[in-house]
Amino acid sequence: EVQLVESGGGLVQPGGSLRLSCAASGFTFSSYWMSWVRQAPGKGLEWVANIKQDGSEKYYVDSVKGRFTISRDNAKNSLYLQMNSLRAEDTAVYYCARDKAGPYYFDYWGQGTLVTVSS
Amino acid sequence: DIQMTQSPSSVSASVGDRVTITCRASQGISSWLAWYQQKPGKAPKLLIYAASSLQSGVPSRFSGSGSGTDFTLTISSLQPEDFATYYCQQANSFPSWTFGQGTKVEIK
Numbered sequence: 001e002v003q004l005v006e007s008g009g010g011l012v013q014p015g016g017s018l019r020l021s022c023a024a025s026g027f028t029f030s031s032y033w034m035s036w037v038r039q040a041p042g043k044g045l046e047w048v049a050n051i052k053q054d055g056s057e058k059y060y061v062d063s064v065k066g067r068f069t070i071s072r073d074n075a076k077n078s079l080y081l082q083m084n085s086l087r088a089e090d091t092a093v094y095y096c097a098r099d100k101a102g103p104y105y106f107d108y109w110g111q112g113t114l115v116t117v118s119s
Numbered sequence: 120d121i122q123m124t125q126s127p128s129s130v131s132a133s134v135g136d137r138v139t140i141t142c143r144a145s146q147g148i149s150s151w152l153a154w155y156q157q158k159p160g161k162a163p164k165l166l167i168y169a170a171s172s173l174q175s176g177v178p179s180r181f182s183g184s185g186s187g188t189d190f191t192l193t194i195s196s197l198q199p200e201d202f203a204t205y206y207c208q209q210a211n212s213f214p215s216w217t218f219g220q221g222t223k224v225e226i227k
Binding site: 037095103106 | 151153155157161162163164168174210214215217218219221
């Protein structure tokens with residue numbers, strides 16, 4: 001059974017940093033593109049970043065470029081999102097998602113971890 | 120960026136009704152479109168990909184159609200477990216994916 005379990009969310013002050021983790025199991029992690037998708041409270045979905053199977057390609061939504069870094073450790077079946085210079089508008093539930101058949105659609109999602117940026 | 124616009128924003132329907140949700144892209148995206156279902160407090164679930172392909176395990180009452188800029192998600196006979204919010208997502212403009220704003224299906 002495919003499982004994605006996020007951790008690392010919490011309350012952080014504006015300008016602060018946080019590192020999210022996603023532990024994957026039930027599939028060959030190193031064979032899939034992986035993404036982070038977020039959802040602000042009461043709002044819709046926003047793709048944040050994705051990373052190729054071997055980590056050689058990484059892409060970001062414009063609003064987080066230069067502040068967030070996606071990475072992965074295939075030996076540990078884990079995906080990460082390092083978030084720096086956090087802003088109030090980064091407040092959201094962050095989901096880890098597996099990309100289906102290449103970086104196109106998201107076929108499995110974690111339960112999400114809430115990041116709140118507030119003073 | 121490609122903008123995705125869903126309509127209606129919400130729809131009230133009864134069990135057994137046929138429900139259709141529309142998604143329009145700001146430019147042509149061929150068939151690079153997916154539909155997701157999200158229930159309160161839960162992660163989204165992939166229903167349809169490549170505009171009309173049913174994801175494994177999804178009931179056949181869900182169907183998708185369209186290409187270019189106009190797409191539809193149809194629920195042929197609404198069931199109690201289908202009351203949720205539905206999102207479309209374009210996958211044409213690699214690597215930047217965008218979602219529609221969502222359509223809430225409510226109980227009439």
